[in-house]
Amino acid sequence: MSLSAIKVASTPFEGQKPGTSGLRKNVKVFQGEHYTENFVQCTLSAMGEKLPGSTLVVGGDGRFFCKQAVEIIIKMSAANGVRKLIVGQNGVLSTPAVSRLIRKYKTQGGIILTASHNPGGPNGDFGIKFNIANGGPAPEAVTNAIYQLSTTITEYKTCPNLTMDISTTANKSFKVDDHDFEVEIIDSVKDYVEYMKELFDFNAIKQLLTGPDSLKILINAMHGVTGPYVKSIFCQELGAPETSAVNCVPLEDFGGGHPDPNLTYAPELVSEMKKGVHGLGAAFDGDGDRNMILGKNAFFVNPSDSLAVLAANLECMPYFQKTGIKGYARSMPTGAAIDRVANDKGLPIFEVPTGWKFFGNLMDSGQLSLCGEESFGTGSDHIREKDGIWAVLAWLSVVAHQKKSLQEILTAHWSKYGRNFFTRYDYENCESEPANQMIANLNKYVADQSNVGKEYSEGGKTFKVALIDNFGYTDPIDGSVSKNQGIRIIFSDGSRIIFRLSGTGSSGATIRMYIDSYEADQAQHMNDPQDALKPLVEIALKLSQLRELTGRQQPTVIT
Ligand code: G6P
Numbered sequence: 001m002s003l004s005a006i007k008v009a010s011t012p013f014e015g016q017k018p019g020t021s022g023l024r025k026n027v028k029v030f031q032g033e034h035y036t037e038n039f040v041q042c043t044l045s046a047m048g049e050k051l052p053g054s055t056l057v058v059g060g061d062g063r064f065f066c067k068q069a070v071e072i073i074i075k076m077s078a079a080n081g082v083r084k085l086i087v088g089q090n091g092v093l094s095t096p097a098v099s100r101l102i103r104k105y106k107t108q109g110g111i112i113l114t115a116s117h118n119p120g121g122p123n124g125d126f127g128i129k130f131n132i133a134n135g136g137p138a139p140e141a142v143t144n145a146i147y148q149l150s151t152t153i154t155e156y157k158t159c160p161n162l163t164m165d166i167s168t169t170a171n172k173s174f175k176v177d178d179h180d181f182e183v184e185i186i187d188s189v190k191d192y193v194e195y196m197k198e199l200f201d202f203n204a205i206k207q208l209l210t211g212p213d214s215l216k217i218l219i220n221a222m223h224g225v226t227g228p229y230v231k232s233i234f235c236q237e238l239g240a241p242e243t244s245a246v247n248c249v250p251l252e253d254f255g256g257g258h259p260d261p262n263l264t265y266a267p268e269l270v271s272e273m274k275k276g277v278h279g280l281g282a283a284f285d286g287d288g289d290r291n292m293i294l295g296k297n298a299f300f301v302n303p304s305d306s307l308a309v310l311a312a313n314l315e316c317m318p319y320f321q322k323t324g325i326k327g328y329a330r331s332m333p334t335g336a337a338i339d340r341v342a343n344d345k346g347l348p349i350f351e352v353p354t355g356w357k358f359f360g361n362l363m364d365s366g367q368l369s370l371c372g373e374e375s376f377g378t379g380s381d382h383i384r385e386k387d388g389i390w391a392v393l394a395w396l397s398v399v400a401h402q403k404k405s406l407q408e409i410l411t412a413h414w415s416k417y418g419r420n421f422f423t424r425y426d427y428e429n430c431e432s433e434p435a436n437q438m439i440a441n442l443n444k445y446v447a448d449q450s451n452v453g454k455e456y457s458e459g460g461k462t463f464k465v466a467l468i469d470n471f472g473y474t475d476p477i478d479g480s481v482s483k484n485q486g487i488r489i490i491f492s493d494g495s496r497i498i499f500r501l502s503g504t505g506s507s508g509a510t511i512r513m514y515i516d517s518y519e520a521d522q523a524q525h526m527n528d529p530q531d532a533l534k535p536l537v538e539i540a541l542k543l544s545q546l547r548e549l550t551g552r553q554q555p556t557v558i559t
């Protein structure tokens with residue numbers, strides 16, 4: 001069938017500026033006439049000379065509006081000279097799966113349709129994110145180019161008569177004006193599952209999950225995209241009973257839930273784990289890149305600790321036996337537990353701003369094997385996104401190797417390295433003005449170096465200010481500079497108070513306050529982090545005037 005591209009006149013929309021992880025807005029915004037088309041056009045145009053003849057991967061977490069967006073992207077890619085699209089069946093692909101597909105098939109990039117952990121449905125959020133040829137989120141140079149284009153756009157190209165059924169796997173070719181265009185609809189899980197089997201020792205994990213004294217696991221997909229991946233990997237491949245995998249039917253509105261795997265938004269997993277029946281529990285976010293890991297009786301594995309324990313145990317996994325361990329990294333606000341493992345092993349540790357995109361260059365240059373963030377993200381250089389299911393398989397590898405419970409693994413780790421107590425307070429959906437005011441005040445505070453040396457006392461403890469700044473980062477590979485990545489107040493004992501505004505929200509301002517403090521004394525290691533960190537929390541709240549400025553007495557979420 002011969003088809004033609006047409007140009008549709010349009011005008012710029014304000015605020016098409018990708019945040020920490022793509023453009024995220026309420027679904028209603030994306031449904032507005034030309035809104036999605038404008039952003040897709042700018043994303044494609046920003047590829048420049050790489051666009052004509054390119055291959056792109058397209059898929060999302062299955063949330064409301066994903067299918068419509070896929071349809072728009074197919075028509076517009078055809079009109080913009082893309083050679084081929086690889087699309088997940090029904091438009092469904094987890095974020096880690098997209099990263100894998102881009103790398104496996106060496107495409108020029110991919111478009112991911114997700115608002116990650118934000119609620120979905122007709123009143124929820126939607127998002128569009130572009131990943132580059134290394135499989136990772138586009139760096140700021142690219143997202144800035146997309147944004148710039150969005151401010152001057154006058155038209156977009158589409159191919160209105162091109163139709164494609166995305167509900168079954170197929171390969172279809174089209175002729176659009178004088179060029180060939182192909183759409184391949186692929187099985188959403190197959191390539192990813194095959195890859196996991198290469199990275200991990202599935203036999204060892206299968207024995208752990210099925211042998212005598214088998215470990216009972218409970219995996220909660222929270223009605224996000226991971227459901228089919230979970231069923232295939234944990235039940236079919238690794239032999240865990242079907243009852244081990246719950247909420248595995250992806251729903252357009254995630255069943256009305258907030259698909260963010262933390263202690264507040266995954267209460268179902270927490271209460272089941274409290275019953276003491278299961279030895280490992282896990283949950284993922286909407287698009288499958290975040291993970292939360294719990295031990296028996298809902299023993300919480302803080303993401304910063306999870307990262308450190310995996311760092312100390314990578315040698316038991318076939319992938320790292322093959323590649324070696326090149327180095328580690330964490331985002332700046334992440335607890336510094338992994339730094340101690342790196343020092344012990346004599347390996348480099350990098351501290352980057354919040355956002356997975358900052359790990360990409362280090363991985364591409366062969367300096368980084370494992371990295372993670374306090375925001376429930378863990379991953380390695382097997383792909384260029386964090387990977388929730390990978391994290392669970394990594395943990396199961398450690399358990400299979402050490403034959404200990406999660407709590408035993410953590411306490412042994414703390415005995416060896418000491419414990420970094422860590423907590424994060426989230427104040428979601430604050431009014432923007434007072435939140436900005438608070439950050440402005442803190443900026444003033446850290447700019448005044450006479451504050452260094454000041455002492456603050458609370459709950460019988462005194463902390464002396466050693467370093468204050470607004471964190472900046474120069475990428476060691478491409479030299480790009482990222483400023484204002486978070487207020488840091490670091491004390492002489494290494495304890496840290498950090499403030500930043502979330503870059504993933506879609507309305508208002510979300511303030512994040514992070515506290516990290518090291519404890520060498522083993523007798524204190526089993527203390528509740530909220531007790532251990534109480535003095536620093538109080539100092540942070542007073543210093544920032546957070547309660548006074550925002551009117552919020554309590555955070556929305558405590559991690
Ligand atoms: C996404 C990114 C992470 C980042 C997180 C931070 O999940 O992929 O790399 O850590 O957002 O979100 P925030 O809301 O704190 O900006």
Ligand code: ZN
Pocket residue numbers: 095116117285286287288289290
């Ligand atoms: Zn996510």
